[in-house]
Amino acid sequence: MGVRLQGFVLLAASLALVPVAAQAETGLSLGNMAPPSGQAADLAQAVRQITGVRVEPDGEGLRLVLEADGALGEPTTSVVGNALVAEIPNAVLALPGGDNFEQFSPTEGIALVSLANEPGNRVRVSITGNDGPPAVNVSAGTAGLVLGIAPGLGLASGDDNAIRIGVTGEGDEGYAPRNATSATRTDTPLRDVPRTIQVIPEQVLEDQAITRVGDAVRNVSGVVQDGGFGSTTDQLNIRGFFTSGIFIDGFRGDGSGFAETANVERIEVLRGPASVLFGNTEPGGIINLVTKQPLDEPFYGLELQAGSYGFIRPTIDLTGPITSDRTILYRFNGAYERANGFRAFDQTINRYFAAPSLAFSLGDATTLNLDFTYRNDERPFDRGFLAIGRGIVDTPLSRIFGEPDDVSRVEEYGAGYRLEHEFSDSWEVRNQFRMLSTDSFDYRAEPVRLNEATGILTRNFRSNDDIGEVYSLQTDVLGNFSTGSVEHDLLIGLDLRRQTSGGTQRRLPGGLTPSLDIFNPVYNVVERPPLSALTNEVRNNSDRTNALGLFVQDQIQILDNLIVVAGGRFDVVSQYSRNNRTGTDSGQDVTAFTPTVGVVYQPIEPVSIYANYARSFQPNFGTSVDGNFLPPERGTQYEVGVQAAIRDRLIASLALYSITKTNLATTDPVNPDFSIPIAAQRSGGMDLNVAGEILPGWNVIASYGYIDSAYTEEYFGLPPGSRVQNVPRHTASLWSTYEIQSGNLQGLGFGAGVFYTGDRAGDFEDTFDLPSFVRTDAAVFYRRNNWRAAINVQNLFDVRYFKANNFGRVAIEPGAPLTVVGSLSIDF
Incomplete structure (x- = not known):
């Protein structure tokens, strides 16, 4: 809403x-x-x-x-x-x-x-x-x-x-927003950006009744779920590469729990290496959530969603001026969510979220925004299903293989500011800070090994207890100037980040956790042991990362129809880890230079042809026989594409890309206890996306992605050419709505969509397959004056499907069966 x-x-x-x-x-x-x-x-x-x-x-x-x-x-x-x-x-x-x-x-x-x-x-x-x-x-x-x-x-x-x-x-741009910030850190028209960016606007989130980022990115080619840590957090894959964490307003999250969408204005998916602006990232791309900001006109919105499996979710959105001269504005977004879920847990989902923010006008040229967030999430810790042979065990979708009271809890506090000052019409400075503090806990009966002949599943009571903090500071100087007939939009930036984390994993000693017959399960055979009984401590660590990044980017308008975007970044990353069980320390200092260059040529007004070269880096935690850490993993992308405005409000894009990730650690054949950086992963493919308004009232968002991803060298025993876990060769989506524009039925609308994911390697060793699936959704809604009512049906044909695998053969996340969600929203 x-x-x-x-x-x-x-x-x-x-x-x-x-x-x-x-x-x-x-x-x-x-x-x-x-x-x-x-x-x-x-x-x-x-x-x-x-x-x-x-x-x-x-x-x-x-x-x-x-x-x-x-x-x-x-x-x-x-x-x-x-x-x-x-x-x-x-x-x-x-x-x-x-x-x-x-x-x-x-x-x-x-x-x-x-x-x-x-x-x-x-x-x-x-x-x-x-x-x-x-x-x-x-x-x-x-x-x-x-x-x-x-x-x-x-x-x-x-x-x-x-x-x-x-x-x-x-202005309301519906399904086809024209601008994005993720590719250039400036508000730049998409047609002027030599990268592939897909924007999922708020109207799509509303029309599809989306509350999770993972559901939203089904509309984007080449993006799939990759893990999920027991159905408790967002873990995604872009262009064949696991993407670590989700960014919020350009700041890195810590990856704990599901990101909230109640205060999200749009979701931007930047595909390809993004290290030049965001530091150490995977080469597939990033996902950036752009949040709602205070408005200078009052607006009050309420929405209630309710549906299958005890789901209920009220949200609130309030904004407007505090002072009569509108120099102080506010916004408040809040959400509560409760659900039983489609799995047979006694543990329910309970989620609270609040996001107040303030905006101050400190004169004609200076603004200050303050924002705060609080998130508290409690839900079942659910490892999901099990592999048997090359397939997945055929048991009822509601059956669980842990214990009914397995639980995950995440509590997060966030605070930040954004200070902007315009020195002149051409130069401004922007300083931003963001702090996140997260406390996470889980306790579950972890599936360990399935005897496929007898159906007996060995399990182990385990608990993780972790805390983490992220402090991020960004300072950007932006300027526009000309050198002769050539126009420049210059961005000079400094990023500082300090991230600390620590915690434990404790397990019940072997043989004390009751096994489970997966075909005739009996739960609560023994009372869940107290945490003090989990005496086998397998992890007790304290980690710290300090990162400094300096970058320069220039958007150069050489001709009216020719734009070059070039940039480079220098990073220094210092990592330290202490094993509190053994009292040993390890650490490394990594430096990396990351360049990027792209060209946009616009032969006619509606068409942009572009090409780019971009690199990424990630620190490598493998160690060689001499005890040194391996050099950073490096990603390199070559991409060409075209963007076209089919109509004013209907945009299409097509991209071809090749990405190679090198310096992957693999076992040293001479010294098997150590690693050497010779493995590599390649990913090549195509992204096709269409979004916008076909005719007044008729909207569409569609995508097709082709990914050919494999390891090109031996990788921890995998032969060259092996498939990458959770990465399908084909993905596709089509969602469309139509709202009647006049007459007695004006405001009545219908929506329908299909979402396809191809078959995938189920685990790292490719010992089983995740089957392909087609999920169909539908909606009917009625909009009149300042209110909207809707019914969304998700998985209309009750298809049995599996979204991703966490690890091994005992942690496969199932998709939800047929689900009905009703919603009613009103704006004042």
Whole structure:
């Protein structure tokens, strides 16, 4: 649930009320509509062409979309009779049908929408109501303006509230957002980025009733689940490589528990090496969650989801100004979740989440944002199913192979700030800090070994108890300048990170945990031992990582249709680990230089052709016979691709890539207790993605991914050419919704989708197969005014499928059977 551009719904509830008379005399300047300062000078000079006008139904009002060849300047408004008039400076109409536009009676209460050129490179937009001037909400976009229109209340009543004008920031781009930050650390149009980025916007999360990041990335080619640590955390694979952790607003998480989506505005998936901006990462890519920020107009949203297996999840989203001059803003996102789950555990899911944030305007050029998060999650620790032969044991999906009260708990606190200051229209500095503190615990009957002949499963009571802290500091200097006719967007950055962790794993001595007959299970044969009885301590460690990164990136506009993005990063990573059981220490200092370069060529306005070269690195924990750590693992990618705007709101991309990861540690054939860095993994393939609006009300997001991933050298006994665990050769998805735009059924919508994952190697040694599957989802929803009701059916045909394997043959995560989720949301 989030802010949607719905004209009267949003405006009547939250926007400032301006007396009609005052506006008629002086005109109303939308001060908040000022573009970013770096663009102000350009907008004052450049004359933008408005190349398209769309009038679309939107609730009880209209949506007027002005398509332009760049950002339009700040409009001024005035009232003339029953018409609200907006004049856009430095713009001209350049429509295929002429230099004016008229549409009579587009909806009830609106008599006319017209646009015409005015002297002095101005465009006049006139919206005439039947009974009075309309209510209009103006939103800025990177290539035009969006106006939400609702019939006015009429001047005859003497109501001062006939006109409500406000700014919501970004226009609602539906399924096809145009900008992303993950690839360049700047808000850059996707068409200007020489990388493959897929954005999953808030509307997709809402339409699919998504609450987990792992479910959201089913819409992205080449991204699959890779593990899951007993169905307790997000572990994903991108382009054939395990991706370690999820980033939140560009900051690295610690990988404990499921990331929360209640305060997520969109999810950005950057594919390929990302070390130049994010430090030590795997070469497949990263996932970055972009969170919701305080708004200067009040908005209040409530949503309740309820469904199968005792699932219930209320969420809240509140934002607006605290002070009358709007220099202090707030936002609060909260969620509670409870569920029994489809597995036969006595332990239930209980989850609490809160995310308050504040934004301060410290003068015209300085802003400060403070944010806090709290997450408390308790759920079953569930290793899932077991392999038998080359397949998976055929038992009821609800049957568990641990104990009914196996549990995982995660408690996390987070706090941070973002300080931005503009020195001029061209230069600014950004300083950000983020702290995460996590305490995690689990206690379970761990499956150890299955006797496939008898069906007897050996188990062991085990418990992990860990704490971790991550402190991250980022400082960026951003500048735009020209060298002759060449324009530069320069980014210089410094990153500091300190990450500490420590904890224990304790086990019950062998032979004391009762085994389980998987075909005739009996649970609670003995009372769960107290933690003090787990006397076999196999891990007691304290770890520390200090990292320093310096980088430079330049986005160079050589020609209007030729962009080069080049960057380099130097990292120093110091790692220390103490084995508290033995009293021994180990550590290493790693340095790495990571370059990247990409080129974008735009032969015509809607098409971008790009190529890139990028590298990544990860410290290597293998040691050689001389006791030294091995050199870092290095990833290298070569990629070419094309992005195209099929229509204004329908975007497609195609990429071909080749990634090689080298310096993988493997057993030293001469000294088997040590390692040598000769192993390598390669991954080549294709990503195809389509997202956007086919016709008014008809949205689609689709993908196809091909991954050819294998080890190219012997890797801990695996022969060259061996498959990589959990990596399918093919993935595909298609999700589409249609919402009726007019008539008695206006607001009624339907959605359907299919998600395909090919067969995969089940474990590292490839001793069994994870079978391919097709999952089908469906939805029906009804949107009216400021509320929305929906029913989502997930796994419509009740297909039995398995998402991923944690490790070995005893930890295969099952997918949920047919699940129904109902939701009701209301915005004020």
